[in-house]
Amino acid sequence: MINTFTKPKRLYQEIGLRLYEELSDSRFSVGDRLPPERDIAERLGVSRAVVREALIMLELMGLVEVRKGSGIYLIKQPTDNSLNNELESTLDNDDVGPFEMMQARQLLESHVAEFAATQATKKDIIKMREALELEKQNIEVLDHNHDADKLFHLAIAEATQNSVLVDLVENLWERRESSPMWKQLHCHITDQTYRKKWLIDHEEILLAIQQKKPDAARMAMWRHLENVKDTLLILSEHKDPSFDGYLFSSNPVQI
Structure with missing residues (x-):
């Protein structure tokens, strides 16, 4: 998929856009469970916190659903223009993770x-x-x-x-x-x-x-x-069965 969207302002938006594009490429079908946050974080080289923020972004767009005790599921394919317009608006806003x-x-x-x-x-x-x-x-x-x-x-x-x-x-x-x-x-x-x-x-x-x-x-x-x-x-953890308790790396600064 060719990226024609606004350049993301924030890291969670960048990761959210990458996930959106993966979903658009039909790697998943409606009803499929997304990979665990830990796996996404390791694959994309970011923290679990950033992945959580990216998934919240997709949840606000109505693409994914958090199911307690199960995981995060795709509930709508990002294929129509209305969703593309909503993503463009999301990437252009100033909301902070x-x-x-x-x-x-x-x-x-x-x-x-x-x-x-x-x-x-x-x-x-x-x-x-x-x-x-x-x-x-x-x-x-x-x-x-x-x-x-x-x-x-x-x-x-x-x-x-x-x-x-x-x-x-x-x-x-x-x-x-x-x-x-x-x-x-x-x-x-x-x-x-x-x-x-x-x-x-x-x-x-x-x-x-x-x-x-x-x-x-x-x-x-x-x-x-x-x-x-x-x-x-x-x-706010969705209790994915493969959740291993990993949260953050060490503090960004030592004081």
Whole structure:
């Protein structure tokens, strides 16, 4: 198949386009199960996270379906012009893959927390505590609202007393909230018990900032967002029978 589509802006789009073209070449029939993510990742030389993002892209287009306990199946052949037009639109948009977004947050917010530990005032600490209290209440009543999570992370950014850092952190949250990719990832997540683990992470971050320990604050935030990243991969896993537990390679940077 000759590639006449817009050049992909992001890696997950590039992988999604390659998979789309493979499906268009009739290598699979409707109803066929796609190869395991691990096999696709190894063949294309990318991480499992990128393959997951590419499959979410194809899922949003209505080409594949995630079946819990079974795998990912082809439900429509990408042969008509309407799907080609939809792919063109998908490749031309600015949506970020959820795991790429998490990596950006991890790199930025770990250092934001480090700086906040040197600048935070009593007022900032009180604001973080209030956000955690609201988070606890939401978890207790099984409220799926994540506003308290956002408030906590923004309170840390505000504790740096640097408006540019606040804008950067807020922008990442806004992109997450408006992202169809992020929403599609979460539609497969029904187990909410992970939120209790994230609350413990938040408490450790707050303690380090309150004690004015920059290194501890940086590491606590890094571990928290690594936990978020891993949890999202695990909870959104479609339980392919050949899944072997492989998630990520090591962290991209050492801190």
